[in-house]
Amino acid sequence: MRTLQEIPELRKVLGEYRQRGLRIGLVPTMGNLHAGHLALVETARRHADVVVATIFVNPLQFGAGEDLDAYPRTLAADQAQLEATGCDLLFAPTVTTLYPHGMDNLSQVRVPVVSEGLCGGSRPGHFDGVATVVSLLFHLVQPDIACFGEKDYQQLAVIRKLVADLHFPIEIIGVPIVRAADGLALSSRNGYLSADERAAAPQLQRILTTLRHAIEAGEPVATALESGLKQLGAAGFEPDYLELRAADLGPVTATTREAVLLAAVRLGTTRLIDNLILTLPR
């Protein structure tokens, strides 16, 4: 696997791939890779001839007071994992390479409505930063397919709308959440948890699972969510949101069948998100 940091070199290698008629799969990441990221690489492998991963901790998607400086940077370990998973090329640019004119007056991409509420409500500007860097990477790499995790459910919905609205000729593939044996959704931010917090964290998925069963069995959604918030509080989480939305993140209506239960919580200083897909009763 080659690692490149500069745009001209990246374009050269990608040009060679294209000349050879190879289908390019893109896996954008912020590094500190875990089995969830590797599942994205494995999925890309199945849908493309060459896999290009990117590692870039994107300052644009972090708000003031968020964990930009603390975000783990583990390039050597990430390279070894990508190589072992069959990634062909890693693009790991610096901030100056991607944003040579700075970030203050940068042209930005905004994806309305689907970016609002949920994580967009508590992290203003976050999805503008994501949509901007993902658009930039799509322009640079021009992949045929790109893989994103379903753990960041709202991000995936934002990217699907971005691709549809801006006519990117890229197939977006959502990859199911990878969980630890105890049910905790894998996340680079799990590394921030103390031993006690790590032991408590799987309660998030257990509470969501209980709620899913209750809602699928016909319990009124408002009652289930109210009880869910109480259960989250009792388990030591500080809930940011707990919502049931239609699978496309629109509101649940009388005809909605495919829905998603989404939660964001704080455990100590760590923000955790998770979601479960469910089928509403008729």
Ligand code: PAF
């Ligand atoms: O999901 C992530 O790791 C990031 O939001 C992404 C898509 C790589 C954009 O920086």
